[in-house]
Amino acid sequence: MNGAVVFSVVATGTGIAAMVAAAVALRALSSWRGRVESLEAGLAGLRRELEMLASISARTGRHVQRVEQEFSGVAERIDLVESRGAAMPGSLDEAISWARRGVDADKLAQQFGLTSAEAELVSRLHGVKRSA
Numbered sequence: 001m002n003g004a005v006v007f008s009v010v011a012t013g014t015g016i017a018a019m020v021a022a023a024v025a026l027r028a029l030s031s032w033r034g035r036v037e038s039l040e041a042g043l044a045g046l047r048r049e050l051e052m053l054a055s056i057s058a059r060t061g062r063h064v065q066r067v068e069q070e071f072s073g074v075a076e077r078i079d080l081v082e083s084r085g086a087a088m089p090g091s092l093d094e095a096i097s098w099a100r101r102g103v104d105a106d107k108l109a110q111q112f113g114l115t116s117a118e119a120e121l122v123s124r125l126h127g128v129k130r131s132a
Helices: 003-070 074-087 091-100 105-112 116-126
Strands: none
Touching (some): 091 105, 105 116
């Protein structure tokens, strides 16, 4: 064999090896491309879910703020009622007793320092039942 034939055989073998390597690389690249597309689709789904959760969280936050605003005075009102009860022991019991004797809500509010709503409640719960 002369040098040119050996060179041709080696060059052909190298060419075939390069083509096989390129085919394997293309196959691997195709596999990786599919994997990347799958991950991107999953990431898009996660983004949609995250946006939905953020929206729910924002609505929940607004709802909590509305509830806090609606009931912000409850603690102060409870303190006021408790302090009124401590300052005038038995006054609620007395108001109930008066309501049972037929005293109207306005008089209960005036006499015992109740709000109109409190006096109305005492009157409705404990007052004389009037027939219509």
